[in-house]
Amino acid sequence: MQAPSVVSAKDLCLTYQANDGPVRALSDVNLDVRKGDFVSFIGPSGCGKTTFLRVIADLEKSTSGEISINGMTPEEARKARAYGYVFQAPALYPWRTIESNIALPLEIMGYGGADRARRIAEALDLVSLSGFEKKFPWQLSGGMQQRASIARALAFDADLLLMDEPFGALDEIVRDHLNEELLKLWTRTNKTICFVTHSIPEAVYLSTKIVVMSPRPGRVTDVIDSTLPADRPLDIRDTPEFLEIAHRVREGLRTGHSHEV
Numbered sequence: 386m387q388a389p390s391v392v393s394a395k396d397l398c399l400t401y402q403a404n405d406g407p408v409r410a411l412s413d414v415n416l417d418v419r420k421g422d423f424v425s426f427i428g429p430s431g432c433g434k435t436t437f438l439r440v441i442a443d444l445e446k447s448t449s450g451e452i453s454i455n456g457m458t459p460e461e462a463r464k465a466r467a468y469g470y471v472f473q474a475p476a477l478y479p480w481r482t483i484e485s486n487i488a489l490p491l492e493i494m495g496y497g498g499a500d501r502a503r504r505i506a507e508a509l510d511l512v513s514l515s516g517f518e519k520k521f522p523w524q525l526s527g528g529m530q531q532r533a534s535i536a537r538a539l540a541f542d543a544d545l546l547l548m549d550e551p552f553g554a555l556d557e558i559v560r561d562h563l564n565e566e567l568l569k570l571w572t573r574t575n576k577t578i579c580f581v582t583h584s585i586p587e588a589v590y591l592s593t594k595i596v597v598m599s600p601r602p603g604r605v606t607d608v609i610d611s612t613l614p615a616d617r618p619l620d621i622r623d624t625p626e627f628l629e630i631a632h633r634v635r636e637g638l639r640t641g642h643s644h645e646v
């Protein structure tokens with residue numbers, strides 16, 4: 386039996402009205418993200434990856450087509466706190482400690498002292514940052530700051546995590562480490578994750594499903610279901626199966642480009 390649908394997009398279009406004319410950021414996107422999926426969105430700059438996450442999060446409105454999140458409209462899902470959002474840059478408040486950064490959305494949502502403290506401790510444990518509660522963001526490395534912002538998105542325990550290129554600014558060794566940790570976290574929590582990346586190895590390593598996109602207009606050109614096992618040590622990246630999926634992603638990206646005239 387198929388897992389229930391978490392994000393369902395049907396013929397979804399979004400056109401921005403820019404100063405120099407309309408920009409078709411999303412064109413006829415049809416996609417189903419199911420509970421427990423780890424879905425990566427990959428494609429060149431401007432293909433609409435961020436726009437798609439922003440539509441899910443109700444930060445942009447689609448121009449036409451349909452989208453539902455756990456059967457709700459984006460607005461209903463936002464009000465129900467159906468997702469956590471991790472941005473490209475950690476976006477932590479420098480004057481707040483790590484624990485009070487994580488507490489912020491919980492305060493806004495009205496969680497009381499003891500419940501809040503428990504949730505902060507659990508979220509910090511999930512990203513291996515226990516012991517850093519009292520530090521300020523500038524006292525942590527870039528990778529640790531990004532882990533803290535993941536903890537903030539996890540703290541209110543939404544089933545859906547939207548991650549917009551969270552590791553793009555980090556060096557490769559830190560990124561490898563965080564990729565491993567994110568996979569463990571995903572296995573432990575059984576969350577549904579939508580993850581934007583520019584990196585083919587990152588997409589293949591992390592995902593159960595890879596959505597290849599292409600620009601002008603932004604559209605989905607391929608959806609690849611991964612055949613890799615759930616248990617993925619980093620050296621799985623040297624296996625023929627991994628390289629085969631990476632090859633298909635690369636081909637998808639290349640085919641998308643050939644439409645660009």
Ligand SMILES: Nc1ncnc2c1ncn2[C@@H]1O[C@H](COP(=O)(O)OP(=O)(O)OP(=O)(O)O)[C@@H](O)[C@H]1O
Nearest residue numbers: 401402403408410429430431432433434435436437
């Ligand atoms: N607020 C806006 N107004 C006008 N055009 C926009 C706006 N936001 C995005 N765009 C355009 O829409 C297209 C899709 O942008 P989007 O940021 O979703 O792409 P992306 O695939 O996430 O790119 P990147 O990988 O560079 O982050 C681009 O051509 C971009 O210039």
